[in-house]
Amino acid sequence: MKKLINDPNQFVDESVEGFALANPHLDVHETPRFITRREIENNKVALVSGGGSGHEPLHAGYVGHGMLDGACPGEVFSAPTPDQIYECAKVVHKGEGVLFFVKNYTGDVLSFETAVELLHAEGIPVVNVLIDDDVSQELNSHSVVGRRGMGTTIVVEKILGAAAQKGQSLDQLVDLAHRVVCNGWSVGLALTSCTVPHKGSPTFDLGDDQVEIGIGIHGERGQTDLAYKPADELVELLADKIFNGGDYSRHVREWNRNVGAWVEVELKNKSLKQGDRVIAIVNGMGGTPLSELYVVYRKLAQLCAEKGITIERNLVGSFITSLDMQGCSITMVRINDSLLELWDAPVSTAVLRWGM
Amino acid sequence: MKKLINDPNQFVDESVEGFALANPHLDVHETPRFITRREIENNKVALVSGGGSGHEPLHAGYVGHGMLDGACPGEVFSAPTPDQIYECAKVVHKGEGVLFFVKNYTGDVLSFETAVELLHAEGIPVVNVLIDDDVSQELNSHSVVGRRGMGTTIVVEKILGAAAQKGQSLDQLVDLAHRVVCNGWSVGLALTSCTVPHKGSPTFDLGDDQVEIGIGIHGERGQTDLAYKPADELVELLADKIFNGGDYSRHVREWNRNVGAWVEVELKNKSLKQGDRVIAIVNGMGGTPLSELYVVYRKLAQLCAEKGITIERNLVGSFITSLDMQGCSITMVRINDSLLELWDAPVSTAVLRWGM
Secondary structure, eight states, rough: OSSSSSSSGGGGHHHHHHHHHHHHTTETTTTTTEESSOOOTSSSSEEEEEEEEESTTTTTBBBBBTBBBBEEEEEEEEEEHHHHHHHHHHHHSSSSSSSEESSHHHHHHHHHHHHHHHHHHHOOEEEEEOOOOOOTTSSSSOOSSSSOOOOOOHHHHHHHHHHTTTTTTHHHHHHHHHHTTTTTTEEESSSSOBBBBOOOOOOOOOOTTEEEOOOTOOOOOOOOEEEEEOOOHHHHHHHHHHHHHHEEEEEEEEEETTTEEEEHHHHHHHOOOOEEEEEEEEEOOOSSOHHHHHHHHHHHHHHHHEEEEEEEEEEESSSSTTBBOEEEEEEEEEOOHHHHHHHHSSSEESSSSEEE | OOOSSOOGGGGHHHHHHHHHHHOOEEEEETTTEEEESSSOTTTTTTTEEEEESSSTTTTTTGBBSSSSSSEEEEESSOOOOHHHHHHHHHHHHSSOOOEEESOOHHHHHHHHHHHHHHHTTTOOEEEEEOOOOOSSSSSSSSSSOOOOTTTHHHHHHHHHHHHHHTOOHHHHHHHHHHHHHEEEEEEEESSSBBTTTTTOSSSSSTTTTTTSSSTTTTOOOOSSSEEOHHHHHHHHHHHHHHSSSSOOOEEEEEEEEETTEEEEEEEEEEEOTTTTEEEEEEEEEOOHHHHHHHHHHHHHHHHHHHHTOEEEEEEEEEESSTBBBOOEEEEEEOOHHHHHHHHHSOSSSSSSSEOO
């Protein structure tokens, strides 16, 4: 294993320290570890996310005006602890409540749920919103855990960030978050595994002539091991999973702050169809050159055009990664004029920055 | 070789086509291939760059308001042809002259020089500016070709873009470009080679316990093959090359449009010293995760602090790459208030975007 790191035990600390030095306008807290905006408006709901490290720029790269107020990086591929999340929320909360964006992984869900209960006990209004957009995973009665969270996370965080900045209430924001989650789909493809620093060797083996569709962002194995094919054929396989698998509903566990209890909320996605407008993300997994991502975007744009789906905005780059994994993921989120306006609203983070 | 490409012969065309689809506000010309801003102000000098493909986002990712007016991508690691550059310049020229930014590689230099002569023959004022900032290469009397061009390119393009936008004349811009080039240094490090699609195998072999310092952006071998070390030690080696090797002068061949001939221009760099202010870039070579680049930035920032050098602005990410190479390069450019103001001026490109 050759990586630009020192001691694997110090990797996350040192990477976050580097992030802090490169972004001196943000506050980086050490014990427990979290990143916050320095100046948060008093009349806005606080937005917090977090998850394992190794997915950079997620989530610290999205802290700033018009997006997140706080981010909690765990160890590599490990959920942040409840106290990280709790302390972060306490710092960014300005009296209007806190919204958590939680990618649907067991560890993340548990930590955020514990933080929700701690905050509720102190009388702080808080709601967790789950992101579960990985359509490569089957959803059936055996699926207790549900689908994983992927690139829709970025769109939720951006759109909600703009809405919070405009002063929308916690209840309005929760509705809006559901709307985005119910219109977002992702699917990933690995050309190679990633190598976790502590382990020092690839998480799984993938032959020189093999790729894997449906991989998770922690190097989880996918559903389909198949022969390496030209990019256009691979993109077609990925896009088909989004085009064809988009009609479903599921229940997610969410905190209802009015009744002070966990409730099951039904979320329904309805497939993309002709005439729909989307934000499309072609995302590199960490070790993928930008030039290849544009080859992927080219085919995706062609396929959308054939389907009569308009890509209104796009991101092409590495936005939610798996350490050094080579491969890509595709995310599509259906939008309308009001969501688009929120997407276009000014944002100023380490990674997404426009309008200011 | 597993890459997200189709036919290696179509790779650049398809990648550029994807870039065009993802950036519909830019004009992408096909035969010959170049990218231009759609609306260029009438009173500004036109700025054009180009070079081999495989270094994305360089240069197309820097076309837009406040940076380049046109970019000419060659084949992978191959210079653009003179007609690409000539046609591009003709499209973006608005009567105030054209400035070429040329990374110092033989092929690029030749193509741009030919384009200079073609444009001059038509009475279009044009000057080429050479970027030769790779301090890992020895400069001595045997060095006919000079040093390679690396990350200072991005700083030159950004600062000159802002100055052109403000209406500075071609002569003023040439002086300003010299000023930036004379204050910029880069050095690169490879953990792995890159794989050119046509070849299908790594350009060079690097053992599992070896790294190479002083690599070029085309997978050229470096000057120093050494044992893999922790990131901090590697960063120290890189930074020392910049701190210790910054005092030198050389002559570059530049078009003098007033006399209508090639002249030798002397450019002098004076080493960074205590009290200096810089823009620092920690750049990934294409296959390097962002998390590792922050580990590199952390050490670089510490070393600069020890030297009394203030990093006023930074970029951490993949800005000038070598396909899928793992590794990084460091660039430092000494700035003052006026250069900083130009760096901070609004820019709107696919990659750098702020203030608008």
